[in-house]
Structure formats: structure tokens, C-alpha cells
Amino acid sequence: MSKRIDVKDLNVYYSKFLAVEDVNINIEARSVTAFIGPSGCGKSTFLRTLNRMHEVIPGARVEGEVLLDGDNLYDSAVDPVSVRGQIGMVFQRPNPFPTMSIRDNVLAGVKLNNRRISKSDADSLVEKSLQGANLWNEVKDRLGRPGSGLSGGQQQRLCIARAIAVSPQVILMDEPCSALDPISTLAIEDLINELKSEYTVVIVTHNMQQAARVSDKTAFFNIAGTGKPGKLIEYGDTTTIFNKPAVQATEDYVSGRFG
Amino acid sequence: MTGPAPGQVTAPEIDRLEGKDVSTNSLKASTDRGRAGDKIFSGISLAAGVLILAVLFSVAVFLLVQAAPTFVADPAEVTGGNGFTAYILPIVIGTVVAATIALLIATPVGIAVALFISHYAPRRFSRAFGYVIDLLAAIPSVIYGAWGYIVLAPQLAKVYTWLAENLGWIPFFTGPASQTGKTMLTAGIVLAVMVIPIITSLSREIFLQTPNLHEEAALAMGATRWEMVRMAVLPFARPGIISATMLGLGRALGETMAVALVLSPGALVASLVKSGNQTIAAEIALNFPEAFGLRLNELIAAGLVLFVITLIVNMIARFIITRHQEFSGAN
């Protein structure tokens, strides 16, 4: 499991508005890549193009290629549904299904893919996924309770469990900790560190320390002004981006001298 | 801000030493502003609440008092000559059958149309479509009745003849079929047509309110649109769908004019394609103008029964909704 992603000459539009321009980036398998940059520079927009979730937004479209181990996601014969099955996503606000139990939440994606799963297989998958999301011990006695009864941090880990239950190749996370307290944040960061042994992880964050703590590589996006497209300014090893960036704008941003 | 120098005694402190009430809690300062508004508003709400209860109570008392003679009357004097139960039971069954047919058709169709509008149709088209549905919900029932009588019933009569000939062994389709098409099934279908816009319109509102968050959660793990609807939209909308169905049922149970126009009433029969059967609302409306004495009491008692049926149905709906409260996402 886990594949690499190569993006070639990607432009993203919202109707006529060019939101992200000409991104080229190579994301290694089994690594954590952080996207940083000021608000509105197109991090979320770009992240969503990596599993075609932008297509949910009316008018959003892309030009260019995104290759998952060499296979273009935007090939005309490719179904976005199967793309999303392989490239999972965790959102800024925890979004477990409120009408489902904790157990059913974990199994939600699996039930889509193969409807017949034996109870014992389901049980072991639920345990494995919740273990993987560091949530098992906290919820093992109440798997039948609604997922919405958990704390925000627990809900977010439940969402991660739900994402890894389908054994995706890649996990995309859009500011997964921004609605969480510092303790829950640390729990998720630990989890991300563990996830990279099996998955390719891409995380958007506004928290520099977080990017520095969890990621192997960092991509800095920036925007020249309102109405201008966001661009990938610099991409490299996280230590390099934070200590010896090549571009002045990157240095200004990571050192907090931005704007 | 600079406080008093250490050791210096401030004015309030002197007051306190002298035993005066000198609470310095500025939150205690009276805020008259807005209080009057609160009082007026709570007064109006209270009055409105009391008024509603009083009206409800007086209706209930009226029904009970007026209906009472029926229950103590000599069974031979009640219409049909076998007492009130024998009189009311067939039309209770007729009412329930008509409403059931209506809901069996209207609920799936209404939900499907609502989903089409909210999640499948192109945006511009869906808005126009929504307006049309809202318009349909506002059409008076006598118009639906006339349409059922003039347009629908003659068409259905042919279908009924076919049903009676080919599926006559099913009790619902026993012949001979009505030649006018004015049967229970027609009444049920006309009621369904009237109820569909209500269910559609309310369900659509609820479907549109499905949190984006949960729709995206489903899509992001590889759900197709239909799977997303089943995973995120329908569970979220469940209580709303039940309420919408109940409102539709209320209209179907109480509908008078349309049923009176498209059903030739008669004794209770199992066949839905023969003339016969009657509903409570139509029975009352058709007989009320000429009724007096015990007959009037009977009809009011029939109204009381209809009232109780509606109440029971609503209580069942409440029960179904609250049973799943825990998983509603409201916590």
C-alpha cells in the first residue's frame, strides 16, 4: 500500500477564476508532506484536486495531470469515485456520520466497496482501524454508541480510522487539528507519524511547529494579491524550508515576518 | 489605570466601614432597557398559548357533548340499525384504506422527486421545478377532485376492467369493475396526487439542509451520489421525512371534497376497483346538510373518531422520531 503522487502543470479554476496556477510537485510514497501558506493561497483547493473532491464544487475544474504511481487521475476513463476510494481525505471539522454508531462509522467506507463482510472480519477491521487511529482504548466499550457523542479530538481520530479502514494509498488532511485542543492535536500528530510507515500523507496546516514536527517535506504556497492565483513557491525537505529556504518569501513566512 | 495608592482609604471603603450597602458589583446596576419588551413578549406568548389550549379544549368538549347521545342511543335507531360501532367501523376502514393507498404511492414518489430536485437536477432547473411543486401544494382540493372525476376516473375505469379480468383472483381486484372508475383506488390515487406536493416540498427543504460536511465525508471515501444520499442525506432527513409524511397523511385522512367527488360510496367491499366504501370525512360532508337529531350526533361522533385516529397516528410518528433521537446528531 501507499503510492506516490506526481503533479504536472496543474491549474485549478473556479468557473473563470484561476485559483491555483501551474503547480508541479512530486510527493514520495510513505512520507508526510505539509502544505503551508497564507489564507486564500489555494492549499485546500489544490489538496482537493488530489482526489478529485473539487468536482463536488460547482464550476471547479482543473487543467494538467495528477499521477498516482504513474496513472493519471484525470484520464477521461477514470471514475472519481474509484479515485476517492484510493485517496482518502480528513477534513478540517470532524465529520463522523451522526446517525451511525462508532462501529458503523468505521465500516462506512468498507461497506461501500464490498457489501458482504463477515461479522468477525468486520470486528477485526474495526479494532485494527481504531487501534491505527489511537482511539481503540477510549471507545472499545461503546462501539454501538453514536459517533457524535465523542469529543472533537476523538471524533477527528474516528474520521481518521474511517479513512484508513478502506486501506487507501494516500491520506489527505486539510487542517485536521485546527478545531482541536493542544492535547488532541499532539495525539493526531503522533498518529500521523505512525501512519507514514504505511501511507502517503499530505497535510495542510497553518501551524508552523506542526509542519516542522510531522512532515518530511514542506511545500510553501503563496499568493501575489487578492484575485491573483496561488502558486507553489518552494518545495523541499522540511528542515531546509524552515532553516535555509531558497526564496525570500518563504523565509519571511516561516519566520513570521509575513505581510 | 491606576488604583488608589497603598494604604489610602477609598470612598466606597469608608461607606462599607460605616455599614452602608455599597456593593460595587456593577453587574447589579439595573438594566431597564429591553425589560419592557421581554415582559410584553412573554405576556403575548402566554396569552396565545392559553388561547390555543382554550380553543382545543372547547372543540374537544363540543365533540364529546354532541357525540355522547350516539353512544347511549338504542342501537336500532342508529343508521344501519346495529349500533354505532357497526355504523362507524366500515367507514373507519375505508378512511384508513384510502389514506394508506395515498401514502403508499405518495411517500416514495414524493421523496424521489424531492431528491431529484435537491441532489440530481441541474441547479437552475431544480429551482423552477421547486416552485412548480410548491404551487401544486397550494391548489384547492376541489380542483383535484374535479380533475379526478372528469379526467382520471374514466381513464382508470379501463385499467380497472383489465385488472378485474386478469387479476380478479386477488381480493382487491375482484370484479365487476366500476364502469365510471369512481372507486376506492381512484380516491387513493387522487389523494396521493394531492399529498405528493406536500411531501416533496417539505422533504426537499430538509434534503437541502443536509450538512455539506457529511455529504463530503461520504463522497471523499468513494461513495457514488446515490450512496452518499443513502449514507448522509436520508438518515439526516429521516425525522423530517416522517413529519412530512404525517402532514400528508393528515391531509389524506381529512380530505372531504376530492373523495366525495371521485368515490361512489357504498357498503364496505374488499375490492378497490368496484364502487363502494366510504371515508369518514366524505361521509360527514355528504350527510351533514340534511342531518338533525341523532343523525347529527352520529356524524359528530364520526368526527370524533377521525380526530382520535389522527391523534394516534401523530403519536406513533412522534414515537418513531424520538426512538432514534440519540443518533440524530443533535447532541
Ligand SMILES: Nc1ncnc2c1ncn2[C@@H]1O[C@H](COP(=O)(O)OP(=O)(O)OP(=O)(O)O)[C@@H](O)[C@H]1O
Ligand atoms: N467554492 C469556491 N468557489 C469559488 N472560489 C473559491 C471557492 N473556494 C475557494 N475559492 C477561492 O479560491 C482561492 C483559494 O482558496 P482556498 O480555500 O483553497 O485557500 P486556502 O489556502 O485553503 O485558505 P485557508 O488557509 O484559509 O484555508 C481563494 O481565493 C478562494 O476565495
Ligand SMILES: [Mg+2]
Ligand atoms: Mg483551506
